[in-house]
Amino acid sequence: MTDAARSDSSWRRALASGAVRAGGGLLLALATLALFAPWLGTVDPTLFDTASANLRPGALGTVLTPDGGSAPHLFILGSDAYGRDLYSRVLYGARVSLAVGLFAALLALAAGTLIGIAAGTLRRADGALMRVMDGLMALPAILVAIALVALWRASLGAVIVAIAIPEIPRVARLARSLALALREELFVDAARALGTPAWRIMQRHILPNMLAPLLVQGSYVCASAILVEAILSFLGVGLPPEIPTWGNIMAEARLHFSEAPYNLFFPGAFLAATVLAVNLLGDGLRDALDPRALERR
Amino acid sequence: MSASPVLELKGLSVALPAGADRAHALDGVSLSVMRGETLCLAGESGSGKSALALAVMGLLPRGLRISAGQVLLEGEDLARATEARLRELRARRMAMIFQEPMSALNPVLSCGAQLDEVLAVHTRLSAPERRRRVDEMLGEVGLADAPRMLAAYPHQLSGGQRQRVMIAMALLLEPALLIADEPTTALDTTTQAQILALLGSLKARHGMAVVFITHDLGVVADVADRVAVLRRGELVEAGARDELLRAPRHEYTRALVASLPRLEPRAAQSDAAASPLLAAERVSKTYAGGGWFGRRREVTALQDVSLELRRGETLGIVGESGSGKSTLARCLLRLTDATQGAIRYAGEDIGALSGTALRALRKKMQIVFQDPYRSLDPRRRVGDSIIEGPLNYGAPRAAALERARRLLALVRMNPDALGRYPHQFSGGERQRICIARALALEPEVLIADEAVSALDVSVQAQVLELLDELRERLALALVFITHDLRAAARLCDRVAVMSHGRVVEYGGAREVLLTPQHAATRELLAAVPGRAYQFWQPGTSPRNDSPGRG
Numbered sequence: 001m002t003d004a005a006r007s008d009s010s011w012r013r014a015l016a017s018g019a020v021r022a023g024g025g026l027l028l029a030l031a032t033l034a035l036f037a038p039w040l041g042t043v044d045p046t047l048f049d050t051a052s053a054n055l056r057p058g059a060l061g062t063v064l065t066p067d068g069g070s071a072p073h074l075f076i077l078g079s080d081a082y083g084r085d086l087y088s089r090v091l092y093g094a095r096v097s098l099a100v101g102l103f104a105a106l107l108a109l110a111a112g113t114l115i116g117i118a119a120g121t122l123r124r125a126d127g128a129l130m131r132v133m134d135g136l137m138a139l140p141a142i143l144v145a146i147a148l149v150a151l152w153r154a155s156l157g158a159v160i161v162a163i164a165i166p167e168i169p170r171v172a173r174l175a176r177s178l179a180l181a182l183r184e185e186l187f188v189d190a191a192r193a194l195g196t197p198a199w200r201i202m203q204r205h206i207l208p209n210m211l212a213p214l215l216v217q218g219s220y221v222c223a224s225a226i227l228v229e230a231i232l233s234f235l236g237v238g239l240p241p242e243i244p245t246w247g248n249i250m251a252e253a254r255l256h257f258s259e260a261p262y263n264l265f266f267p268g269a270f271l272a273a274t275v276l277a278v279n280l281l282g283d284g285l286r287d288a289l290d291p292r293a294l295e296r297r
Numbered sequence: 298m299s300a301s302p303v304l305e306l307k308g309l310s311v312a313l314p315a316g317a318d319r320a321h322a323l324d325g326v327s328l329s330v331m332r333g334e335t336l337c338l339a340g341e342s343g344s345g346k347s348a349l350a351l352a353v354m355g356l357l358p359r360g361l362r363i364s365a366g367q368v369l370l371e372g373e374d375l376a377r378a379t380e381a382r383l384r385e386l387r388a389r390r391m392a393m394i395f396q397e398p399m400s401a402l403n404p405v406l407s408c409g410a411q412l413d414e415v416l417a418v419h420t421r422l423s424a425p426e427r428r429r430r431v432d433e434m435l436g437e438v439g440l441a442d443a444p445r446m447l448a449a450y451p452h453q454l455s456g457g458q459r460q461r462v463m464i465a466m467a468l469l470l471e472p473a474l475l476i477a478d479e480p481t482t483a484l485d486t487t488t489q490a491q492i493l494a495l496l497g498s499l500k501a502r503h504g505m506a507v508v509f510i511t512h513d514l515g516v517v518a519d520v521a522d523r524v525a526v527l528r529r530g531e532l533v534e535a536g537a538r539d540e541l542l543r544a545p546r547h548e549y550t551r552a553l554v555a556s557l558p559r560l561e562p563r564a565a566q567s568d569a570a571a572s573p574l575l576a577a578e579r580v581s582k583t584y585a586g587g588g589w590f591g592r593r594r595e596v597t598a599l600q601d602v603s604l605e606l607r608r609g610e611t612l613g614i615v616g617e618s619g620s621g622k623s624t625l626a627r628c629l630l631r632l633t634d635a636t637q638g639a640i641r642y643a644g645e646d647i648g649a650l651s652g653t654a655l656r657a658l659r660k661k662m663q664i665v666f667q668d669p670y671r672s673l674d675p676r677r678r679v680g681d682s683i684i685e686g687p688l689n690y691g692a693p694r695a696a697a698l699e700r701a702r703r704l705l706a707l708v709r710m711n712p713d714a715l716g717r718y719p720h721q722f723s724g725g726e727r728q729r730i731c732i733a734r735a736l737a738l739e740p741e742v743l744i745a746d747e748a749v750s751a752l753d754v755s756v757q758a759q760v761l762e763l764l765d766e767l768r769e770r771l772a773l774a775l776v777f778i779t780h781d782l783r784a785a786a787r788l789c790d791r792v793a794v795m796s797h798g799r800v801v802e803y804g805g806a807r808e809v810l811l812t813p814q815h816a817a818t819r820e821l822l823a824a825v826p827g828r829a830y831q832f833w834q835p836g837t838s839p840r841n842d843s844p845g846r847g
Contacts, residue, residue, distance in 0.1 A: 186672035187682075190731070193630055194686035194738065195659035204685075208676045 014288035023280030030274055034094035042088035043073060045244040052083040054260040077266050080249070081256045089244040090266050096156065096245040097226050097274060103160045104225035105218045108167035113214060115168065116175025117202070121183065130176065133169040141166035145228055146237050159238055163228050167221045174217050178210045212289035219282030223275045230271050246271045301372065302329035303473050303506035304353065304391075309366035309376075311348050311357065311530075322348035322361055324530045330474070330506040330523075335497075337517045337538075338510045339553070340527035341753040342724075346510045349527070350476045353508070354393050355383035371473060388419045392467035396479040398459035402451040408462050409447030415469050434465045437502075439495060457488035464495065471503060478510045485617040486780060490824035493519055512754060514557045515783070515827030518542055526550050543833050555835045556758035558787035560825060562806035565610075565790040573605035573641075574774050575629065575662075575742055580638035582624055582798075598624040599635070600798045606742065611768060611775040613789030613806065615782060615821065621798040622778045626746045629776065630662055631655070642742075660690060663735035667747035669727035673719040679730055680715030686738040697737070704733040708763060725756035729763070736767070743768075744776040749784060761787055782825050786810055794818045 014020050033040065043063055049070065052061030057078040062070045063085065077086040119129040136144075148162035182188060183206070191201050232238030233247025241248050246267035253263030311323040323345045330336045338346045351357045353368055355375060368375040370390060375383065387393075395401045403411055409431065416427040435443045438461040451459055460480060467475060477496065481489035497520060500507050509520055517524055517538070524542065525535040526549065534547040545551045582599040599621045606612050614622050627633040629640060631647050639646045647658055663686075666672040673682055683704065684697035692700075702712040708729040719727055728748060735743055745764060749757040765788055768775045779785050785792055785806070792809040794802040796817040802809055813819045822828070 186666045186668060187674040189627075189632055190664065190666065190672050190734070191674075191685060192632055193659060193662070193664050194734070195656050195689045196685060197689075200689075204677070205674050209674070 011289075014285055017284040017288050019280045019284030020288065021284075023277045023282075023284060026273060026277035027281060030094055030270070030277065031098055033091055034098050037088070037091040037095065040091065041074070041076070042091055043085055045084065045089040045092045046242060047084065049083040052079050053081055054256065055079040055083075057086075057262055078260060078262050080252060080260065080263050086249070086263055086266060089249055090246070090270055093244045093246045093249060093267060094270060094274070096239065096243065097229060097271070099156065100160055100163060100229040101222040101226040101274070101278065104164040104167065104229075105222035107160065107164035108171050108221045108225075109214060109218045111164070112168045112171025113175045113210070116172040116177075117179050117206070119172065120176040120179025121202070126176075129172075133172050136166065137169040139166070141224075142228060142231060145232060146235070149232065149237055154238065154240055156239065156243075159229060159232065160225075163225045163232075164221075167224065171214070171217055171221065174213065175210060178213060179206060182206045182209055212285075216282055216286040216289065219278055219285060223278040223282070226271070226275055226278070302331050302369075303371060304508065305329040305367075305369040306349075306353075307367040307369065309349070309352065309368060310364045311345070311352050311361055312364035314360040319529060321364070321530050323352065325366065326527070326530075326532045327366075328525055328532070328535065330508055332473070332506055333500065333504045334522045335500060335507040335509055335520050337521035337524045338508060338527060339512065339514060339517050339524055341512060341553075341755060343529065344527040345530040346512075346527055347478055348530075350393065350478050350508065350510055353474075353476060354387060354391065355380075356393075388415065388472075389470050390472050391474040391476065392470075392472040393476040393478065394460070394463045394467050394480045396482050398456065398463045398483075399451060401463055402459060404451055406450075407447065408449055408451065408454070412447070412462070412466055412469065415466055419470055430469065431465075434469055435462075437468075437499065438462075438465045439491075440465070455488075456484050457492060460484065460488075460492055461495070464492075464499070468499065468503065468505075472505060474506050474508070475500075476508045476510070479512070480509075481516065482511070482513070486782075486824040486826070487617060487820055489516075489826065493826070496520065513826060514542065514554060514754070514832070515825065515830075518827030518830035518832070526553065543831065545833055551833065551835070552755060554833050556755045557827075557832060558758070558761070558783040559832075559834075560783050560786050560810070560822075560828060562786045562789070562792075562810045564807065565805045571607045574608050574643060575606040575776075576641045577602050577604045577625070577629065578639045578641065579603055580625070580628055580635045580640060582621075582628055582633065583636050597798055599628065601638070602795075602798075602800050603638075604793055604800065604803065606774050606776060608741070608774050609768065609772045610790045611765070611777050611788050613785040613792040614776065614778045614795060615780065615785050615792060616795035616817075617780060617821070620795040622780075622795055623746055624798075625795070626664065626744050626776065626778055629742075629744060630664055631658070632664075656690075660686075660738050661740050662742040662744065663738060663740040664744040664746060665728070665731045665735050665748040667750050669724050669731055669751060670719075672731050673727060673734075675719055677718075678715065679717055679719060679722075682719075683715070683730070683734045683737050686734065690738070701733070701737060704736055705730075707736070707767070708733045709759075725752050725760065728752060728756075728760055732760075732763070732767070736771070739771075740773070742774045742776065744778070746778045747780070748777075750779065750781065757784070764788065782810065782821060794821065 047063045049062050049064045055061050055075045055078050057076060059075050059078065061073060061075050061079060063073045065071050073085060075085055077090060079086055115129055119126045144166045145162040148165065149158055152158040188201060188205055191205055229238060230247035233245045234251045236251060238247055239245050249267045250264050253260065257264055306326055306328045309323055309326045310321050313320060313322050326349065338349060340346050348361065352363055353375065363376045370386065412431045413427055416422055416430060422430065432443045435446055440446045440458065440461050481492050484492060493516065511517060521538040523537055526533040528549050534541060534545065534550045541550065542554060545554055580599055580602045584596045584598060602625060614625065616622050628635045635648060639648060642658060650658055680698060680701055683701040687697040687700065688694065701715060705712045705714055710726060710729050722730065749760050752760060761784060764775065767773060777785065777788050789806045791804065792806045793800045794809065794815065794817060802813065802815040802818045809818060813822055
């Protein structure tokens, strides 16, 4: 059995994997669109002109500018019932979706890892912490998120936190099991015998060895967070309707489905592509970073 | 006895996939085994022993294939047999037992169901007839309480019992050939001795041919009729047991035979009058499990253990697995706290230390573990692992790295290893790195917990020599924990024998190993494979007709 590269070159193997490349590339393209939206032929996504309502994709129309004038505009993906530019709205909506996915994943990872490590290393805290996590896991994620958003004022931050909280238990369980296994490793015993303080063993030996599986878990949290945000918006309990999110766009498009079906189609397609990209990336990372992957091939 | 061999290999070659460290796992190997004969395949890891077994069984993993030669089982060429035919033959004419019976048995089926399945698939016996045959077979392999064994799941049995079930399963259909791949390596020495005796008697009764794969020449001496030595896929030397072990011709065979430590303890080199550096005084350790929803239960790992270790001496702690050796090591280092009793370092009770005082103690005692694959952090460079200790005690990085270089040279490794990762090294090299890491703090006590058990014999000999040399040069006090009495005899001044958490015998290595008093010690000694066998020794003429001690 070849005992080839495990640590540093497993990242190189990740970059060589098709799934990681496809998912990563798609995600990068979406992030570029979101980030550079103002320079990609968009207008303010809240501008409207009822004269240009429900235009087909590629139609020419007008938008009313804030100073009261009217300007000609090419509606690449068409317009909605208020005459707003769908292309601009979908691109700006990508900002919300990606931000929610990224920050909800980071938040869930950070909190979950912290709780998991605490449960895995502090014997006394273990039982209590994990029972709380079990309890949280028993509640449906969407309901918890709806309840939390309803409790606070609906802002981007509130939505992110509300989506992240139900994801924490899964991350915490994974982190705890990783910490429990790593704590028993001989190299951790060796480090203790070498006089390495407990906090530094955590930072030097335990956290780095937890990173890969946590990252993979993080990608799944990210995909799920993007979906949950869209669902919340669609149900009208997410961000306020004046902020363009894919869920909000689809919620409004539902009422005018027969006249302007592409208003439902385009944000839906973007949503599906984003979630697919994140999941591809996660699957690719899992296969490449799993130490057993070498033996399996 | 028929004159034609049961198994004959003619110029067998097995190709490795492109990019492997060599082109062939086996290269032109020719061998034969007769009815009622045991052929031992000896060799170190990577020698192709297991590839040979798998090639015969038609179980080569993907990527490996027979590229040339013939495998003749009772005259039929298996290299050209269809998969269906191989499956038929595997059950009826040849069988294999493995090193780890736990992974060879299905964990979710009872042993009875697994034994019954062999007969149900391959014979037309009725259920009561099958049951009778299984009972009979269990009796033969010495599992007396058949109903309990049949109902048991693999995890409920001991290692020895599991291996007996495996043997029963392999022999149910009376195969002509039994291949045993390191069948006793995972077992305790006393269990190993029982299984070896069992295999011997079964072979005599059933007259099958046995191919016995092992890395342990002591085992070879006990079981072999003939021996074949493999190295890097090539047959180095083959011949009758006594010929090969007492008068080896090939250089490599001689090196292998010479690297087996003799069971002759050396004279104690330590000064018995010196005051002890490290002492255990009536140390006990109990583990309590359960809590919350489970029922509490207690396990006693150590009971009233008292030992002393002096500067510059090697104290051997020997015993079966589960006898408390490793728990004692962890207590000595205070990786675990003893439940009762005291461990004194230079007179001071280490159980009472904390904070700075404990850190100061850690610097003086170091440990090398059994498993070199798990004792180095896979994500840290070797250099970072070695300097971790000195950095903890405030050494400047550059100086620590410089010292790490010298330590690597001391354990006879290339200092370039500093910048590489653990996975780039072999087991023996990793063990040397672990020794270098332990020495980086300039400890006064080094505990080697089965530190050579996972290594090949020749590497094991080198590491033993290295440990002894370091002890002498650095005036280390060495605690050498092992189940291998040969290694203990080679290295130790004094020996403590542990059994069920107690020290049952304790004294000079010569007294303990030559005139054992306690039954547990005698049992351990009697179980040492090849104990009474006189091997070839360097310095004697390989042509000598009455090879004796050189």
